[in-house]
Structure formats: C-alpha cells, structure tokens
Amino acid sequence: MLKSYFKIAVRNLWKHKVFSLINIAGLALGMACSLLILLWVQDERQVDGFHKNSSRLYSVYLRSFPDGKVDASHATPGLLAEELRKVMPEVELAAGFAWSTNNSFSVKDKILKEDGNAAGPEFFRMFSYPLLAGNAADALKSPESIAISRKMAVAFFGSPEQAIEKTIRYDDRKDFTVTAVFEDLPANASEKFDFLLNWEFMKKENEWLTDWNSNGPNTYLLLRPDANIAQLENKLLHFPDAYNKANKGPRYEMGLQRFDAQYLHSHFENGYLSGGRIEYVHLFSLVAIFILLIACINFMNLTTARSVNRLKEIGVRKAMGAVRWELIRQFVGEAIIVAFLSAILASLIVWIALPAFNGLTGKQIVLPFIHPVFWLMLTVLAIFTGILSGSYPALFLSSFNAIQVLKGTLKSGSGSLWFRKSLVVFQFVLSIILIISTILISRQIQYVQHTNLGFDRENLIYIPLEGDLIAKQDVLKQAAMSSPYISAVSKMMGSPTTLDARTSGVDWEGRNPGSTHYFTHTITGYDFIKTLHLQMLQGRDFSKDFATDSSGYILNEAALKVMDLKDPIGKYITFWGKRGQIIGIVRNFHFQSLHNAIDPLIMRLEPAAQKGFLSAFTGNTFLVRTRPGKTKQALATLEQLYKQLNPKFPFTYKFSDEEYFRLYKSEEVIGRLSVIFAVLAIFISCLGLLGLSIFTAEQKAKEISIRKVMGASAASLFGLLSTDFMILVGIAYLIAAPLAWWAMHQWLQQFAYKTDISWWVFGLSGLLAVLIALGTVSFQAIKAININLIKSLRGE
Incomplete structure (x- = not known):
C-alpha cells in the first residue's frame, strides 16, 4: 500500500x-x-553556556536611585567581590573583572598589541576556560602574575609549555611572569581576552577601585551548590547600605543575574x-x-x-x-x-x-x-x-x-475559494509587515549613522597614548601641529564615542543636600573643544595662558541643567573633593550610543603631577584632526613621528567614524538580515501567487477566448485576471499596516534618539506590495491574453 x-x-x-x-x-x-x-x-x-558551573555562576548588578530616578548596570565597586566572599556564606568563590583594554607586550625584540582584562585570583577556579599550562589556583595569585592565551604563548614563546615562568614586558613599564596559559576562547564566549592581569595590580593602577562609591568593574560569584538564591538576593538587596553611610552617593540596591543569561538579557528598564x-x-x-x-x-x-x-x-x-x-x-x-x-x-x-x-x-x-x-x-x-x-x-x-x-x-464550493483567498491575504500580511519593518529599521540605522552628534567625527583619528609618548606627548603635539596635513591636536581619557566613567562625587553651590546626581566625566588636554569642533556656549576652552585652569571644569548643557546655576562661569564646583571654577559650557554632544540620552558631563585637565596616570587601563587617547582630503599624508607623518618618539610600540590608530559605527554593529546586522529575509519572504509569496495565477488562467482559458471573440480589449482581460489578486493585496495591506506600526514603535523605544515613523513609509510599502504582486500576475496574464483562440475553444 x-x-x-x-x-x-x-x-x-x-x-x-x-x-x-x-x-x-x-x-x-x-x-x-x-x-x-x-x-x-x-x-x-x-x-557562555559551556562553563561547567553555569547553574551556579552569577553576575552582580546595582540599582541606584539618584533624585527619584532609577538607574541600573553591572558596574560595581572594585572591592565588592572580595567582601562578598568574606561575609556571605552562600558565596563559594568571587572575582572582580575589569573592562577590556588594548595593550602592548614585548619579549626581546618582538612587540604585539593584545586585548585583555584584569580579574580576581579565583577567576579560573570559577570559569571553565581550559588551562594548557599552569594551574587555576596560582594563575592570578600575585600582582606580578599574568595569564595569557595559547595565541600569545605561541607568538612569543613557541608553545604554552615554554611560556610558563617566562617574563613578558607590559607597555614597556612593568615585567610580568607568565603563570598560566589558557586555551584560545571559543566563539561562543561573550568575554574576549588574550591576557588577564592580577586584580591587585589593577587596584594599584586605579585607586578609585578602593572607593565603595565608585563603580566600574563586573563582580562574578560562584555560589555553593546548596545556596538559596532567593534568600541570598534578599540579603544582598540592601547590602551596600553598610558601606555607603559615610558617602554622599545615591541609595543602592543589589541584584543577581545568571552569568550565562547576561549576554541575551543585558538591558535594564526602571532599574x-x-x-x-x-x-x-x-x-x-x-x-x-x-x-x-x-x-x-x-x-x-x-x-x-x-x-x-x-x-x-x-x-x-x-x-x-x-x-x-x-x-x-x-x-x-x-x-x-x-x-x-x-x-x-x-x-x-x-x-x-x-x-x-x-x-x-x-x-x-x-x-x-x-x-x-x-x-x-x-x-x-x-x-x-x-x-x-x-x-x-x-x-x-x-x-x-x-x-x-x-x-x-x-x-x-465557495468555501475552498475563500479559504485560498484568506491564505493569500495572510501571506501578504506577513510580507508587508516585513517590508515596513525593513524600511523602518534601515531608516533608524541611517539616522544613527548620519545624525549630528554635536562633534565632527569626519577626519578625526584616535591614537593610543602609551609608552614613551606619555612623557613626550607635548613634543608629539608640537611636531604634529607643524605638519600641513594636520589642523588640530588634543587628548582625552577614553574616546569621544564611548565615555562611560560615572560618579556621584560632585558638589556645587546651591545643591540640595538630599539630592544625588550621576555625572559622566573625562580628562582632556588643551585644544579639546577646537579639535572635536564642539560648540562653546559660554566661557572658553582650557588654555595654558591661565594657570588656574588646572583646577577648572567645563560642563555640558545637561550638567548645567542638573546644577541649575545662573551665570555659571566663575562659579565653583567640587569634584572628588577638588574645588575649582567653571570656565566653560559646551553644547550637548553625543558621547555614547544613541540608545542612551545625553548624560551630564564634566571635563577637566589631567593633573600635571600625575601626567599619564590613567593610561594604564582606562586609556588616554591622542586626538588628531586632519585636513580634509589629507588623511593619508597625515597618517604617514604621524607614523614617522610615532616611531621616532615611541620606537618600542607599534603604531596603531582608529578612525572616529568607524568607532562610532561599531556601536551599532548589532543593529546593522539586524537591518541587513531583515532586508534579506523580507526579500525572500516576498519571493516565496510571489511563487505561490504565480502558481495561482497560472491555475486561474487555465481555468478561465475558454472564458478569455470567448471574451476576445466578442471584442474584449487586452486591458479588460488583464483586469479580469488581476483585479481579484490586487483586492487581496489591498486587504492584506489594511491588516498589516497597523500591526507593523505597533511592532516598530515598540522596537524604536529602545533608542533615546530615533527616527519618526513617517506616513510615506506605509505608502511606499503598500505601493511596493501592489507592484510586486502585479508584476507576478502580469506575466501569466499577458500569456493568457495571447493564447490561441481556436485551440482554447476546442479545449486543446
């Protein structure tokens, strides 16, 4: 059978x-x-699902309440991991984990740039990153320890085994001993690093990590197998209160999230x-x-x-x-x-x-x-x-x-006919939703890529300030400014598109003692406003002509609004206990993704006594504005200067616009995939429409022939074969348009700055759907109109 x-x-x-x-x-x-x-x-x-102890690995996040608002992130105090390890019996192991950096390493004459992090000494005992040499307990035990990847070990020493106990120089200023070599990270690891430094070294390089009111690193916990998660979260909820009593910072609450869930569930709403x-x-x-x-x-x-x-x-x-x-x-x-x-x-x-x-x-x-x-x-x-x-x-x-x-x-029966028509409508509802969504996603990507950021990202180059350049940065600036291909030079902590250092340690005249506000902050060099093409609203830029500028501050509009100062120039504010005058106000500019609203920003000069002190991990950046059309010549000049002044480091640079586009890599991928799948969905729908039009033409072959004999025009016959299909597409559009509007309205809410949902998008989508359907049906309709009358009437 x-x-x-x-x-x-x-x-x-x-x-x-x-x-x-x-x-x-x-x-x-x-x-x-x-x-x-x-x-x-x-x-x-x-x-992140490959870790052996995934079910017990957790990440800590903080929820804060500055002035009635709610803010949350995985940025935590640098002392939190070791403190939780001491006082919470449910915590078996804990480790801090600092952000990724790009640093130079050298062994003899070989110099390479690598991305890496700093982590607590228990890190390798918590996570299942295989060690090829060394052991998990001693991998990050001392401030001189470093763990490197197989790739680094092979590049510098030939093999993982030969790398153990060897010395590797970091940024030409400190020697580390290789205590462990780990396997290159798998593709499904969310954290990417080729080296890990000891946490104590991290704290020495960044003293603010010892302040309970300063947040930045991640804190990871390995809970005991018998730990009660709900009870632990209740205990952690108000845990920060005991450590923040002496500070003027906001009230904090603490929560837990499974580590392997953090990659897919990383956004916060209302804390x-x-x-x-x-x-x-x-x-x-x-x-x-x-x-x-x-x-x-x-x-x-x-x-x-x-x-x-x-x-x-x-x-x-x-x-x-x-x-x-x-x-x-x-x-x-x-x-x-x-x-x-x-x-x-x-x-x-x-x-x-x-x-x-x-x-x-x-x-x-x-x-x-x-x-x-x-x-x-x-x-x-x-x-x-x-x-x-x-x-x-x-x-x-x-x-x-x-x-x-x-x-x-x-x-x-009419039932089967209506069912087939309903299926065609359903097909085109889905297709039109995809068309509208694709257009709006593409518009939002275009919007974020071409919106006015408040600074000019064209012809702007980022160069890491490291090695001998930290001491010779003034020489580099003077030499660069003598080039006809370069128009302005400055520096800053971080980069103009990714400022994320935040603090609540700011005070000012007239501040409500009970209020708490977060301020993003950065350190800049002279000519910063000129180099970025920022718009100065009041006051001036930092200048060597004013010695007091070493304790001066420049604010953006958002910071001025928070402080609510009238005639702010000359008013005093206190930042981390250092009192100084406001010397300038700049128009708001975007220094983060457009997913986020513009935060209050405070800019200050780097303290002369600690020149270069932040370059170790947060990264000082040399900003170079090239003249239009002269970028290639400017890079050649900068490379030559770099090799003369900093020969132990390879010359590297980044373009500002490329760094900005990298912020929206996920959205760009989603946009391209949307286009591809929308086109395929429409093509598949058209295949079905083509099949139905072929069948309809076959069924109506005799009717068409009779109509032609009776003098019917080609246009009327075309209408006979296509009108029904166009009506179905029109019905599909009326259903799809509001559904697509709702879906895209929800998606756009994740952006603080977004394009509008214009009426023409829906008009264009409807027109495209009609034209696509008409084009599909037309081929068979024209073929049917031109059939041989005699054969058709005979039924051949």
Whole structure:
C-alpha cells in the first residue's frame, strides 16, 4: 500500500512539473531561511553556556536611585567581590573583572598589541576556560602574575609549555611572569581576552577601585551548590547600605543575574532587567515561523486549487472502498515527500549560503552534518512542514462525495475559494509587515549613522597614548601641529564615542543636600573643544595662558541643567573633593550610543603631577584632526613621528567614524538580515501567487477566448485576471499596516534618539506590495491574453 502511494505521489509530481517545482522551491527556500535562523538562534542561546558551573555562576548588578530616578548596570565597586566572599556564606568563590583594554607586550625584540582584562585570583577556579599550562589556583595569585592565551604563548614563546615562568614586558613599564596559559576562547564566549592581569595590580593602577562609591568593574560569584538564591538576593538587596553611610552617593540596591543569561538579557528598564539581544532572538524566531508559514501556504493554495485534477482519482478510490482516513494519510504522505525533497534542497542552499551568512553576522556557524541531532532536527522540520502544509489539502480533497465526483456533478464550493483567498491575504500580511519593518529599521540605522552628534567625527583619528609618548606627548603635539596635513591636536581619557566613567562625587553651590546626581566625566588636554569642533556656549576652552585652569571644569548643557546655576562661569564646583571654577559650557554632544540620552558631563585637565596616570587601563587617547582630503599624508607623518618618539610600540590608530559605527554593529546586522529575509519572504509569496495565477488562467482559458471573440480589449482581460489578486493585496495591506506600526514603535523605544515613523513609509510599502504582486500576475496574464483562440475553444 505504501509503495502504491509513493508511486502515485511521484507520478503526480512528474505530471505537473511546473507546480511541483514551485512547491518544492517555495518550501525549500522557506525551510532554508528557517534553518539559517534556527542555527543563528541556537548559537546565540549557547553563548557562555559551556562553563561547567553555569547553574551556579552569577553576575552582580546595582540599582541606584539618584533624585527619584532609577538607574541600573553591572558596574560595581572594585572591592565588592572580595567582601562578598568574606561575609556571605552562600558565596563559594568571587572575582572582580575589569573592562577590556588594548595593550602592548614585548619579549626581546618582538612587540604585539593584545586585548585583555584584569580579574580576581579565583577567576579560573570559577570559569571553565581550559588551562594548557599552569594551574587555576596560582594563575592570578600575585600582582606580578599574568595569564595569557595559547595565541600569545605561541607568538612569543613557541608553545604554552615554554611560556610558563617566562617574563613578558607590559607597555614597556612593568615585567610580568607568565603563570598560566589558557586555551584560545571559543566563539561562543561573550568575554574576549588574550591576557588577564592580577586584580591587585589593577587596584594599584586605579585607586578609585578602593572607593565603595565608585563603580566600574563586573563582580562574578560562584555560589555553593546548596545556596538559596532567593534568600541570598534578599540579603544582598540592601547590602551596600553598610558601606555607603559615610558617602554622599545615591541609595543602592543589589541584584543577581545568571552569568550565562547576561549576554541575551543585558538591558535594564526602571532599574530591572528587561530585554536585550533576546529581543532579536525572539524577532528572528518569529520571522522563521513567518517565512515557513508563507511557504506552507503556497503548498496549501496550489494543492487545493488544483484539486479538480484529482477528482476522478478520489472518486474511484472511494468507490473501491477507501475510507477518508486512508485518503488523508495518502495526501499528507505526499506532502511529507515534497517536504523531504525540499529539506534536501534547503540543506544544500544553507551549505552554500552559510559562509556569506557568517560573514554578515560575525558568527562561526557550521552545518553539523556529523551530528545525529542535526539530522533529527532536519527530519522533524520536514515532517512538521509536510503535515502543516498538507493537512488542509488532505482534509479538503478527502471530503469530496464519490457519487458526485464520478457523475461529474460536483461543483467547486465557495468555501475552498475563500479559504485560498484568506491564505493569500495572510501571506501578504506577513510580507508587508516585513517590508515596513525593513524600511523602518534601515531608516533608524541611517539616522544613527548620519545624525549630528554635536562633534565632527569626519577626519578625526584616535591614537593610543602609551609608552614613551606619555612623557613626550607635548613634543608629539608640537611636531604634529607643524605638519600641513594636520589642523588640530588634543587628548582625552577614553574616546569621544564611548565615555562611560560615572560618579556621584560632585558638589556645587546651591545643591540640595538630599539630592544625588550621576555625572559622566573625562580628562582632556588643551585644544579639546577646537579639535572635536564642539560648540562653546559660554566661557572658553582650557588654555595654558591661565594657570588656574588646572583646577577648572567645563560642563555640558545637561550638567548645567542638573546644577541649575545662573551665570555659571566663575562659579565653583567640587569634584572628588577638588574645588575649582567653571570656565566653560559646551553644547550637548553625543558621547555614547544613541540608545542612551545625553548624560551630564564634566571635563577637566589631567593633573600635571600625575601626567599619564590613567593610561594604564582606562586609556588616554591622542586626538588628531586632519585636513580634509589629507588623511593619508597625515597618517604617514604621524607614523614617522610615532616611531621616532615611541620606537618600542607599534603604531596603531582608529578612525572616529568607524568607532562610532561599531556601536551599532548589532543593529546593522539586524537591518541587513531583515532586508534579506523580507526579500525572500516576498519571493516565496510571489511563487505561490504565480502558481495561482497560472491555475486561474487555465481555468478561465475558454472564458478569455470567448471574451476576445466578442471584442474584449487586452486591458479588460488583464483586469479580469488581476483585479481579484490586487483586492487581496489591498486587504492584506489594511491588516498589516497597523500591526507593523505597533511592532516598530515598540522596537524604536529602545533608542533615546530615533527616527519618526513617517506616513510615506506605509505608502511606499503598500505601493511596493501592489507592484510586486502585479508584476507576478502580469506575466501569466499577458500569456493568457495571447493564447490561441481556436485551440482554447476546442479545449486543446
């Protein structure tokens, strides 16, 4: 019996090649898109899931309440890890973890730049980063210890084993001893580093880490197996109170988050965890379902539309005693056969497309052909798709009355016609939602990339201030300014696009003693305003002509608004206990992602007595403004100067606009994927529409011929064949437009600065949908209009 069903299925596929090809191609594209998205979603969900103790690894976050507002982040005090380890019995191990930096290392004459962090001594006992040499207990035990990756060990010493106990020089100012070599981090690790320095060294380099009111590093905990998470969170909620009594900072609350959940759930709303990359995982999971549904709808439509061609077969089978269940099983089986053929083709499409997909998403996904789980997943997908796409056609075809079929008195009911039309509407609802969403996502990406930041990021170069340049920075500046290719030079702590150092240690005249405010802060050099092309609203820039500027401050508009000072120039503020005058007010400029509102900002000069003191980890940056069209010549000049003044370090630089675009890498990837999947969804929908238009043209062939004989024009015949489809697309648009508006309104809320949802986006999307549908139908309509009248009337 099964063999007979299989033969019938293959015979039907071969007999109707065009429709079979449309069905298989549509399902294959839908399944290929779904497979790609499922592989991406799986990869996203596996990030940080490889640690042996994942269920017990937690990250601490702080919730603060400055002046009635609620703020939260994973930035914590530098002393928190060791304190929690001492006083909380539920905590088995704890480690601080500092932000990533790019530093120079040298062994003899070999110099390399590497990215790394600082971590507490228990870090390797907590996390499952395999050690190739050394042991976890001693890896970061002393201030002179350093753990390096396999890549660094091979580059400097030839092998991990040969690296142990060897000396490596850091930034040409301190020697470290290699105490451990860890395996290069896997692709699914959220933290990326090639070296780890000891936490005590970190604290010596940055004294503010010993202040309970200054936050920055992450704090990671490994809880005991029997720890009660709810009880621990209750104890931690007000834990900071005992350590902040003497400070004027805001009230804090403390919370816990699973470490392996932090990558996907990293955003906070009103002080509580709310979304993050998980929203993109949900979004594309929904897109995968949408595209698969569109492909399945194609199959349903074409199969039910062509049911008239199988009426005799159904009538004979029923007359021979076949029950409805057997017919349902047969037709569902045929759908599953088509689905398996599509799955094979989909696997081939994915295999071909995967390198480009990885390049777009920055992933290292591979098709796991050797793993049985992959084949099981593919089989389940094929069976699910087959059952989903074949269920209604099977129920529909098996419901025909055998006597009416054999007598030829069975008429096509309006129910099946309306169902097919409903499916077309549903297809185009999904497609139009994708079109509108794609346009708005692209508009937002364009907006953030081209919006006025308040400073000029064109022709602006960042050069790390390190090594001998820390002492020779004035010489470098003078030499650079003598070049005809360079218009301005300054420096700052961090970079203009990623300032994130915050403090509440600010006081001013007239401040409400009970109020608490956060201020972002940075250290700058002379000519900072000129170099960034900032707009000075009041006062002036720092100048060597005024000795008192060493204790002066420049504020942005947001900081002035918080302080509510009238005639601020000359007024005094106190920053970390250092009193000084306000010498300037600059117009607000963006120094973080446009996801965030512009924070109050305080700028100050680097203390002369500690020149270069922040370069170790937070990174001083040399800012160079080149003349338009002279960037190449300016870089050649800077490289020559760099090699003369700082020969022990490789010359490296970054472009300001590239660093800014990097802030929106995720959004850019999402935008490109949206375009690709929207185009594919529309293409799949058009395949189904093409199939239906072919079938409609065949059904109306005699009617068209008679109308032509009676003198009907080509335009009227074209309208006859296309009007119904255009009405369906119009209905789909009316349903899709409000749904797309709501979805994109929700997505845009994550940006503090965003594009508007303009009416023309919906008009353009509707026009595109109509044109695409019209273009699809037109091909077959024109072909039908030009049919041979005699053959058509004869039924040939």
